[in-house]
Amino acid sequence: MTSSDRVIIFDTTLRDGEQSPGASMTKEEKLRIAKALERMRVDVIEAGFAIASPGDFEAVKAIADTIKDSTVCSLSRALDGDIERAAEALAGANSGRIHTFIATSPIHMQHKLRMQPDQVVEQAVRAVKKARNLCADVEFSCEDAGRSEIDFLCRIVEAAIDAGARTINIPDTVGYAIPHEYAELISQLINRVPNADKAIFSVHCHNDLGLAVANSLAAVVAGARQVECTINGLGERAGNAALEEIVMAIKTRHDLLGVHTNIDTPHILSVSRMVSGITGFPVQPNKAIVGANAFAHESGIHQDGVLKHRETYEIMSAQDVGWHTNRMVLGKLSGRSAFRSRLVELGIEMANETELNAAFARFKDLADKKSEIFDEDLQALVSETLSQDTPEFYKLVSLEVASKTGEVPHAHLVLSIDGKEVATDDQGSGPVDATFKAIEKVAQSGATLLLYSVNAITEGTDSQGEVTVRLERGGRMVNGNGADTDIVIASAKAYLNALNLMHMGTARAHPQVDGV
Numbered sequence: 001m002t003s004s005d006r007v008i009i010f011d012t013t014l015r016d017g018e019q020s021p022g023a024s025m026t027k028e029e030k031l032r033i034a035k036a037l038e039r040m041r042v043d044v045i046e047a048g049f050a051i052a053s054p055g056d057f058e059a060v061k062a063i064a065d066t067i068k069d070s071t072v073c074s075l076s077r078a079l080d081g082d083i084e085r086a087a088e089a090l091a092g093a094n095s096g097r098i099h100t101f102i103a104t105s106p107i108h109m110q111h112k113l114r115m116q117p118d119q120v121v122e123q124a125v126r127a128v129k130k131a132r133n134l135c136a137d138v139e140f141s142c143e144d145a146g147r148s149e150i151d152f153l154c155r156i157v158e159a160a161i162d163a164g165a166r167t168i169n170i171p172d173t174v175g176y177a178i179p180h181e182y183a184e185l186i187s188q189l190i191n192r193v194p195n196a197d198k199a200i201f202s203v204h205c206h207n208d209l210g211l212a213v214a215n216s217l218a219a220v221v222a223g224a225r226q227v228e229c230t231i232n233g234l235g236e237r238a239g240n241a242a243l244e245e246i247v248m249a250i251k252t253r254h255d256l257l258g259v260h261t262n263i264d265t266p267h268i269l270s271v272s273r274m275v276s277g278i279t280g281f282p283v284q285p286n287k288a289i290v291g292a293n294a295f296a297h298e299s300g301i302h303q304d305g306v307l308k309h310r311e312t313y314e315i316m317s318a319q320d321v322g323w324h325t326n327r328m329v330l331g332k333l334s335g336r337s338a339f340r341s342r343l344v345e346l347g348i349e350m351a352n353e354t355e356l357n358a359a360f361a362r363f364k365d366l367a368d369k370k371s372e373i374f375d376e377d378l379q380a381l382v383s384e385t386l387s388q389d390t391p392e393f394y395k396l397v398s399l400e401v402a403s404k405t406g407e408v409p410h411a412h413l414v415l416s417i418d419g420k421e422v423a424t425d426d427q428g429s430g431p432v433d434a435t436f437k438a439i440e441k442v443a444q445s446g447a448t449l450l451l452y453s454v455n456a457i458t459e460g461t462d463s464q465g466e467v468t469v470r471l472e473r474g475g476r477m478v479n480g481n482g483a484d485t486d487i488v489i490a491s492a493k494a495y496l497n498a499l500n501l502m503h504m505g506t507a508r509a510h511p512q513v514d515g516v
Contacts, residue, residue, distance in 0.1 A: 005258065006261065014033060014063070015049055017275075020236055025279065030063060032348070032349075034070075040267040042263065044071045049075045061088075073099050075100075077100065082100070098138050099140075100141070101140065101142070101143050124163075127140075138166060139169055141168075145170040154188075169201075169202040172203070182205075204240070207239045216246055227241065234275065244321065265322075280468030281468075330373040332367035342375070346378060348378070370463075371462070381483070393504075394500055401431040409429070413438050415496075447472060449471060454467050454491075464485050471498045
């Protein structure tokens with residue numbers, strides 16, 4: 001295969017994925033995901049939007065300073081301040097990229113930018129040149145390209161390439177395109193832009209009509225050689241093209257597509273679960289590739305066929321994406337060495353012995369509650385351990401809940417608030433409702449509960465329940481996560497985790513910001 005046969009995988013989970021309302025990640029969580037993406041051999045990691053906030057800047061900088069095998073990218077508008085901030089964050093990168101963009105559709109130019117087409121081209125060229133003077137690798141995006149006029153796209157793309165952009169992204173920003181239409185757009189640009197051979201054409205598709213993956217693959221057939229995507233299809237509104245679906249479609253249908261990626265696919269499942277656990281966005285069971293039912297067969301005819309010959313009903317191997325490969329089940333007799341070894345296999349690195357010891361202690365506590373500890377348990381356990389690195393203004397000391405037929409459920413808690421123990425109790429429509437009301441009686445946070453989600457981490461009645469709580473106050477949101485074999489305790493942990501994040505000032509505004 002030649003380089004022209006390779007599709008570059010550009011992962012934007014840490015930037016566009018985080019724009020999902022409530023999917024906020026800490027710097028440490030972003031770094032964990034970035035390391036996992038690097039291990040999976042993702043070509044480009046879009047680490048964030050450096051100008052957006054001090055937190056985003058620090059996250060991009062930390063990832064740029066750490067990641068060595070993948071290109072680290074920062075998004076920027078076509079503005080001097082954005083580009084300078086991106087370059088500053090990427091200064092320590094082994095391989096860095098500035099990704100600058102400006103809107104090109106008539107509706108965006110008129111109503112958002114309030115600029116004439118000539119002004120937009122001029123600003124795009126100025127931005128690309130400035131970025132190119134600060135960073136050798138520059139990508140230029142035509143925001144809302146899917147609704148832009150082809151003649152204007154040809155003009156601005158040619159100018160951006162002349163200015164030094166070596167990747168040109170043609171995003172379907174609002175998920176409006178249909179596959180054959182989108183493929184024709186990419187084909188026309190490649191054929192009509194005189195200097196198209198000097199750049200790689202990229203696509204970034206949103207899933208508003210459920211066509212993000214289909215549009216991306218159609219664009220690849222038309223000549224695009226970079227696909228921008230996210231783990232689990234995470235992203236604002238209906239999400240983005242799912243990395244796992246793009247990669248496995250290319251691998252499974254090489255006979256038709258004739259291209260390949262560098263992705264080490266057996267890591268797909270573990271990275272999917274890591275992202276799900278950190279963001280609190282569970283993967284639905286029937287999700288392609290990484291859903292719990294993706295390789296399950298209940299129909300007798302299907303089961304019989306698979307047992308006789310796997311390919312009768314399975315078009316790819318479950319092991320190829322990480323299902324049941326080197327699966328080690330741990331228990332209470334497992335030692336520190338086995339625990340550490342499995343974390344390494346899952347791509348989880350603990351910063352120091354203190355973190356490892358804390359995680360191992362939680363592992364032993366969990367092993368006393370359930371007989372077998374699975375990979376999913378370890379992901380949740382590590383996430384919870386690392387979340388404790390931040391100061392806990394609110395901490396659960398004890399919880400007692402009474403729920404009886406014909407009686408109003410009642411919760412009694414002892415909380416540690418800034419180091420001082422406080423007892424509280426309340427009633428509610430159920431044990432979780434009573435618990436939350438009891439917490440709020442003393443916390444008086446003034447927050448509104450936007451989401452309460454429960455997900456069983458593994459199978460069986462002794463499974464840990466993973467709870468996500470989303471709180472909003474003053475237009476700012478936080479996600480809190482908690483896991484425990486007792487779902488009420490997990491719920492209390494999640495609520496208190498959200499309150500702690502809110503207390504620390506890590507709540508972020510609704511993330512529908514400019515972007516591609």
